[in-house]
Amino acid sequence: MRAVWLREFGGPEVLRVEQTPDPVPGAGQVLIETAAIGITYVETQVRSGSAPMALPALPIIPGNGVAGTVVAAGPDVDAALVGQRVASTTGGSGGYAEKVAVDAGLLVPIPDGLGFRDAVGLLNDGRTALGIARALAPAAGEWVLIGAAASGVSSLLIQLARQAGARVIAAASSGPKLDLALSRGAEVGVDYTEPGWADRVREATGGAGVDVSADPAGGAIGRAAFELVRQGGRFLAFGAGSGEMTSIPAEEATGRGVTLVPMGAAFPSPAAVHELSVRALAEGAAGRLRPVIGQTFPLEGAADAHAAIGKRATLGKTLLIP
Structure with a gap:
């Protein structure tokens, strides 16, 4: 698969697409084939090494919010999840990729009538x-x-x-x-x-x-x-x-x-975080919350996406589309 790697902190140009082995879902995990990947402002700060938080050990595949289709289930996971449209956080990294392995308990089913782009636009935000x-x-x-x-x-x-x-x-x-x-x-x-x-x-x-x-x-x-x-x-x-x-x-x-x-x-417990994620997508499907998908970039354009965000040249949510 193609994935965006961060191997050193620096400007947007340090983000590079590389051919990477597909993740293998472990116990309690599923594999998602991504259709839309969210980018957050804090991810640009992490990439530059200036985030107001502890920085991750490198190298990593950045990204913490995806939407797509479950294509495989690991041990102890209901096989009926395969084929479902879902959105999910990734646990903090791994999102800028064509496929992502995540814990099945993090999955948020995408309601009928809500597209992948709007789903990932609503997941974290x-x-x-x-x-x-x-x-x-x-x-x-x-x-x-x-x-x-x-x-x-x-x-x-x-x-x-x-x-x-x-x-x-x-x-x-x-x-x-x-x-x-x-x-x-x-x-x-x-x-x-x-x-x-x-x-x-x-x-x-x-x-x-x-x-x-x-x-x-x-x-x-x-x-x-x-x-x-x-x-x-x-x-x-x-x-x-x-x-x-x-x-x-x-x-x-x-x-x-x-x-x-x-x-x-805003997030008094882990259960509240998941409940709010489910509610956000439901509100979007009902037309009561309308995310602004301001701009999209291909995976190869991750550096351009980060540059645009850094220049304050974006509106609403910025997405990567594999």
Whole structure:
């Protein structure tokens, strides 16, 4: 099979397609022939060696989210799974490949009416958005500030906030990204690369600030997103687009009357992670969650995909198509 290997940390060019033996499913595993493979921003940080987490030992095949068809079952696995359309995480690596062996317990059946691309677009991003929405609990009439508003997670979070009756302010770095966020239900769009963007958020809320802020950016943007939360509001950081997570001292938040909602509240248990994955795909099949598949690349284009994400030149979810 063809697979994308990371053998050294560096720029996008270190990702190379190589002929690789097919994985053999072990006990409790199945083999998936992939039809769509998700790419996350953190995978670009891992590739560069700059991820805000422990880096993996190399070499590895990157990738943690796939959709495809089960083509083989290992020992102690129901053979009836063969032929089923499924989405699955991979345990952290192995996804950028034509075939992937995964634990059968990780499989999420793809509902009828949902394609492979939308399924993988909802698998990780959908469950993350659902978990964040549950943890922050936006309510009808509340103002919600969502950063990186054209990303896979944030574009779904906008939809969930709107379904709860909240009023969404989308923050992003360009006109096309703000247009996308507005098309998904945001009421106000602000470009946070422009001076005074925080003032425009305050103006939109009549000077009161927002009730809820969800920050995937970190750095100076994340700090500003926290400071825009009014007394009695909630703040959750869920990404490190700047290279560092937003870290707010508990005593500062208490002094401002702001509740810091930990990301752990979105995923209180492994069972909750799987439940949210199943729910995300079901919501997609029902038409209530619409992932944005902004761009696709062949396996051989993995380096180009990472380069585009790194340049902030993508909308929504970026996929590899074997």
